[in-house]
Amino acid sequence: DPALFGRSLEAQLTTLVIGPLLQLKNSGYFIRNPSARVIVIDGLDECNNPEVQCYILEVIAGVVQQYDLPLLFLIASRPEQHLTAAFNFGTLDKNTTRLALDDDFPPEDDIRIFLRDSFVKVKQTHPLKAHIPSGWPAEDLINTIILKSSGQFIYASTVMKYV
Numbered sequence: 001d002p003a004l005f006g007r008s009l010e011a012q013l014t015t016l017v018i019g020p021l022l023q024l025k026n027s028g029y030f031i032r033n034p035s036a037r038v039i040v041i042d043g044l045d046e047c048n049n050p051e052v053q054c055y056i057l058e059v060i061a062g063v064v065q066q067y068d069l070p071l072l073f074l075i076a077s078r079p080e081q082h083l084t085a086a087f088n089f090g091t092l093d094k095n096t097t098r099l100a101l102d103d104d105f106p107p108e109d110d111i112r113i114f115l116r117d118s119f120v121k122v123k124q125t126h127p128l129k130a131h132i133p134s135g136w137p138a139e140d141l142i143n144t145i146i147l148k149s150s151g152q153f154i155y156a157s158t159v160m161k162y163v
Contacts, residue, residue: 001015009055009059010062010063017039017063018067021037022067030069030070035070036072037070037071038073038074040076041074041075041076042076044056045078050080050083053077053080053083054082054083057075057083057087058086061090062091107153108146111153111156112142112146115142116142118160123136
């Protein structure tokens with residue numbers, strides 16, 4: 001349907017996601033494969049219009065409430081006031097779990113694990129792996145990358161792409 005993307009968000013979500021999942025449900029697929037499916041929405045706060053951000057949440061809440069599907073939404077966002085208010089009201093308040101990634105949730109350990117695993121892969125797969133010293137990289141280098149990451153995986157990931 002070429003006109004689908006000109007329709008409402010509800011129509012798009014129903015046609016592109018809910019409809020196919022309902023067909024799978026009716027075929028018994030979820031009885032054989034009961035794991036929930038996850039839709040990730042990252043950076044909801046980066047949409048330009050706060051009203052649109054809240055509208056997206058309303059549509060998701062309505063779909064989750066209306067259809068009995070093994071479907072979860074993972075929504076990542078900064079805690080903007082209007083989004084926090086939306087999550088504290090109605091269906092969203094009753095049906096959501098929040099995880100604040102603040103100072104009580106230190107990402108440095110996870111970034112360290114990511115970096116170490118990534119460096120091991122480099123040492124195992126690089127065309128010149130025979131010339132890479134066994135002690136590479138030095139722990140100081142890993143610590144420097146972690147420090148410069150400021151808790152953001154994107155920095156460490158970008159560094160590893162260049163390595």
